Amino acid sequence: MARIRSIHPRLATDEIYMSMSAYAKAAWPTLWTECDDQGIFEWKPVVLKARLLPADPVDFSALLDEYISLGCVQKFESGGKSYGAVRNFRRYQRPKKPNSTFPITPEIETYVSSREPSSEPVPNQGGDGSEKPKQRKEEGGKGGKPNGFLEGARAPKKSWEMEIDEVMAHD
Numbered sequence: 001m002a003r004i005r006s007i008h009p010r011l012a013t014d015e016i017y018m019s020m021s022a023y024a025k026a027a028w029p030t031l032w033t034e035c036d037d038q039g040i041f042e043w044k045p046v047v048l049k050a051r052l053l054p055a056d057p058v059d060f061s062a063l064l065d066e067y068i069s070l071g072c073v074q075k076f077e078s079g080g081k082s083y084g085a086v087r088n089f090r091r092y093q094r095p096k097k098p099n100s101t102f103p104i105t106p107e108i109e110t111y112v113s114s115r116e117p118s119s120e121p122v123p124n125q126g127g128d129g130s131e132k133p134k135q136r137k138e139e140g141g142k143g144g145k146p147n148g149f150l151e152g153a154r155a156p157k158k159s160w161e162m163e164i165d166e167v168m169a170h171d
Helices: 009-013 022-032 045-052 060-070 106-112 159-170
Strands: 040-042 073-078 081-086
Touching (some): 022 045, 060 073, 073 106
């Protein structure tokens, strides 16, 4: 299941990212959407290609090999299946309620973890336990009246309305 992920503004100036081929650059941030909240994804090149670059003539196995050679992905086996781990994934991806879909070993956990002292999930910014901050009550303009005019008063006429009134008065 694909997930929404954040892209750090300095990604484009990262030395490893700048040394990637064009297709590897295109697929790199979208590969994160295939990771669980620990930075692990299933090593299925054909499926990944179909999900991430379906219209492009690219060998996704070669892209994964490129990521390995650059040191930004590590392949590992668990329970007879192949998985990939994104280096320092948890440094920039901190979901509010993290969950793990795929297995993770202690070595891989170190590989995907942040080098920063805290990699706790981002706390709720709402302050009251809600997802969104409370909205202000609609006031309706000045004095609580619609459009800011006094109740019962008409809006001033536009210049073209006054011209029409003059023409109608002469008829």
